[in-house]
Amino acid sequence: MKSPRNLKISSLSFCLPLCLILTGFLFSSCSESSANILSVNASVVFDYKDEKSLPETSLSVFIQGEYEAQRADFLKITEIEENYSWNVYSPVIFESQNKNWIGYSSLLAPEDKVIKNGEYEVLYTDAAGNEAEEKFFIKYNEEILKSKPENVRKAAGINLSEVVILFDKNMNMLFYGTAKRAWKKNSDILKEYSRAFFKRRILTDTSGTVVIKLPIENLIEK
Structure with a gap:
């Protein structure tokens, strides 16, 4: 068996997956309990840079831990068939709705590859060195x-819902949600959000496992 190719991830420069973008962060204190994975929330993200290009792919993986999220120390996500992996040394950790989440949202596919359909495994190591692992599957229409x-x-080939994100010229988010019925054209948006400069539409399936980021649009008429 060939050795895994490890893609080291140590930066916290990230964009949370769509279902977690607006989640409030509440960090918890440490406990002495063992590592345990209650569930895995995984999404494949298709990112279009412009209207002419094919999408780039990335993987978002968050696990629900049984105990306080601050105990998270390390995650390793492995694609089973080709045996390559991502090592996450600085996972994002937070609590939302009384659930503890640990993960990372921008796991880029290796060079010349895409995020594949199939079986993956996540290995979680807490600060005390306790380990837990869980398998999950990625499935989408290729x-x-x-x-x-x-x-x-x-x-x-599936039903997709759409949300709109508005940004100012510095890419600070001004609005996130379903487009309003009154927004028939860009000028209608600008009447309500005068500082808006860019718009991006995001498509998702009902489970949030497929996320499609359409190209960023300029709202200002040229």
């Missing part, structure tokens, strides 16, 4: 990988 933005809804 036609997405060959589709331009204009055709991606059809390629996905």
